[in-house]
Amino acid sequence: MAITYELIKTCKQTGARLGKVHTPHGSFETPMFMPVGTLATVKTMSPEELERMGAQIILSNTYHLWLRPGEDIVEEAGGLHSFMNWNGSILTDSGGFQVFSLSDLRQIEEEGVHFRNHISGEKLFLSPEKAMKIQNSLGADIMMAFDECPPYPAEHEYMKKSVERTSRWAERCLEGHQRPNDQGLFGIIQGGEYEDLRRQSAQDLTSLDFPGYAVGGLSVGEPKDVMNRVLDFTTPLLPKEKPRYLMGVGSPDSLIDGSIRGIDMFDCVLPTRIARNGTCMTSNGRLVVRNAKFARDFRPIDENCDCHTCRNYSRAYIRHLVKANETFGFRLTTYHNLYFLLKLMRQVREAIREDRLGDFREEFFEQYGFNKPNAKNF
Numbered sequence: 001m002a003i004t005y006e007l008i009k010t011c012k013q014t015g016a017r018l019g020k021v022h023t024p025h026g027s028f029e030t031p032m033f034m035p036v037g038t039l040a041t042v043k044t045m046s047p048e049e050l051e052r053m054g055a056q057i058i059l060s061n062t063y064h065l066w067l068r069p070g071e072d073i074v075e076e077a078g079g080l081h082s083f084m085n086w087n088g089s090i091l092t093d094s095g096g097f098q099v100f101s102l103s104d105l106r107q108i109e110e111e112g113v114h115f116r117n118h119i120s121g122e123k124l125f126l127s128p129e130k131a132m133k134i135q136n137s138l139g140a141d142i143m144m145a146f147d148e149c150p151p152y153p154a155e156h157e158y159m160k161k162s163v164e165r166t167s168r169w170a171e172r173c174l175e176g177h178q179r180p181n182d183q184g185l186f187g188i189i190q191g192g193e194y195e196d197l198r199r200q201s202a203q204d205l206t207s208l209d210f211p212g213y214a215v216g217g218l219s220v221g222e223p224k225d226v227m228n229r230v231l232d233f234t235t236p237l238l239p240k241e242k243p244r245y246l247m248g249v250g251s252p253d254s255l256i257d258g259s260i261r262g263i264d265m266f267d268c269v270l271p272t273r274i275a276r277n278g279t280c281m282t283s284n285g286r287l288v289v290r291n292a293k294f295a296r297d298f299r300p301i302d303e304n305c306d307c308h309t310c311r312n313y314s315r316a317y318i319r320h321l322v323k324a325n326e327t328f329g330f331r332l333t334t335y336h337n338l339y340f341l342l343k344l345m346r347q348v349r350e351a352i353r354e355d356r357l358g359d360f361r362e363e364f365f366e367q368y369g370f371n372k373p374n375a376k377n378f
Helices: 047-053 062-067 071-076 080-084 096-102 128-138 156-176 195-206 224-237 252-260 270-275 308-312 315-323 327-353 357-368
Strands: 004-010 017-023 026-030 032-034 057-060 089-092 106-108 113-116 123-126 142-144 184-189 212-215 244-246 265-267 279-282 285-288
Touching (some): 062 096, 071 128, 096 113, 123 128, 195 224, 252 327, 270 327, 308 327, 327 357
Parallel strands (some): 057 089, 184 212
Antiparallel strands (some): 004 017, 017 026, 113 123
């Protein structure tokens, strides 16, 4: 099997899992945050920088790489790893989320989805079989099944039909997957906020025996307490001996809360996206470095951070770069934000190892300001 999961320890205080996922391109520790490299690059970062900051797996996007440069070119280059010079593990999503979020004009049928290219307006069609063919060509270690990602909120009746369609598509993905010995395919549990539908989806997909499972349809606009409630009743439905992936989640509080609820893998564009607006994650909460009050502040972004940015550059200098629209400024804020989340996950893993993740959560939330009334969130 291309993908296997090794459970190392369970936190006595919270039940969180410390583990390793083994892939054809090495193993990565869990819980783990995966930086997003949509177009075979994590924006402004080199693979060497990602490796130095502790990234062990990155995510790339099937939909975008299908459009540019085309999966045939990536395959001709020897696959994503060779194409982008990344030696670690890679996960590709199915493209389904982009189809449903980027295209206003789409038509869902049993065969797949008709939609328009968000760049050119060209008519396109994506099906479970096509999503598998593209991902087989891209050559990622972990592939995702093609699913429907409904919006939040959605009526129970619509969500039920969507879950049933996603289950049928999952079977077709397994049948269409041509490289099961060197690429692992994960199924995606859907069902919105409805416990009965999450249970149905989990039963359908676990019966298909995927090597790993994702919880999809969260972080799509629902309140944090709804996300946590859904995880509370969904994660226990997933096999303990396989990795669990919460899609599209990257705020510090949700990474900790997701880990406590048994999640092993996370991804999100949040740290790189907000970095390009001059917003930084720090040990004391959110810091918007482009604000005028930092014009003469010669301290690092975060005085408790030992990343390359914080060891070498001041808030005043980074503010100047960001305000001047200099690419180097965005590189520095991006490096810091990714380092911050990867370090946070190292701290989470250490807290699990020492059976104190609950205490770590309380300390972090207090310092970060999540326990304060009207706390600013991402």
